[in-house]
Amino acid sequence: MGRSGVARGNATEAATAQGGVELDLQRYFPYRLARLAEQVSLAVAEVYSERFALTRQEWRVLAILGMRPEIATKEIGPLTTLDKMQVSRAVQGLESRGIVGRKHHPDDRRELIVSLTPAGRALYRKIVPYALARETKLLGALTAEEMAVLDRVMRKLSAALA
Numbered sequence: 001m002g003r004s005g006v007a008r009g010n011a012t013e014a015a016t017a018q019g020g021v022e023l024d025l026q027r028y029f030p031y032r033l034a035r036l037a038e039q040v041s042l043a044v045a046e047v048y049s050e051r052f053a054l055t056r057q058e059w060r061v062l063a064i065l066g067m068r069p070e071i072a073t074k075e076i077g078p079l080t081t082l083d084k085m086q087v088s089r090a091v092q093g094l095e096s097r098g099i100v101g102r103k104h105h106p107d108d109r110r111e112l113i114v115s116l117t118p119a120g121r122a123l124y125r126k127i128v129p130y131a132l133a134r135e136t137k138l139l140g141a142l143t144a145e146e147m148a149v150l151d152r153v154m155r156k157l158s159a160a161l162a
Contacts, residue, residue, distance in 0.1 A: 043138060047130040052123065057082055057090035058099075059127075061114070065100065066124040070115035072105060099123060 048059040060080040099120035105111035
């Protein structure tokens with residue numbers, strides 16, 4: 001065992017002897033997963049941020065709208081992990097650039113319905129191939145078997161947290 005292993009062992013023994021518990025943040029699963037998610041997010045951000053001048057929040061709203069003709073703003077948050085204020089700012093930013101349009105819900109004037117404009121639809125079609133290429137490049141580090149295992153693990157953890 002190297003010197004750092006001895007030091008770590010001694011620190012653990014001291015913490016345990018004092019009734020404390022030690023947590024190595026670099027090995028702590030929630031932290032490692034959060035770091036990985038941030039790294040992936042930053043890698044994908046190069047696609048929509050640098051090339052298309054979109055924020056992370058705007059990209060998420062655009063991506064949701066690309067899959068449907070319209071959506072109520074209150075439905076966007078749960079689908080994108082954005083809070084109400086982030087959704088509002090993203091929609092305003094996209095609207096100011098002519099990427100989305102908003103209208104009041106016919107049954108509830110307080111609720112807004114958002115949809116892509118023709119320019120927004122064209123932007124979405126332009127970004128998607130770049131985003132998918134980035135995903136392919138990232139996942140290229142895994143074998144088909146590893147991808148299947150990763151998918152199963154992610155589904156299992158999501159179900160456990162639901």
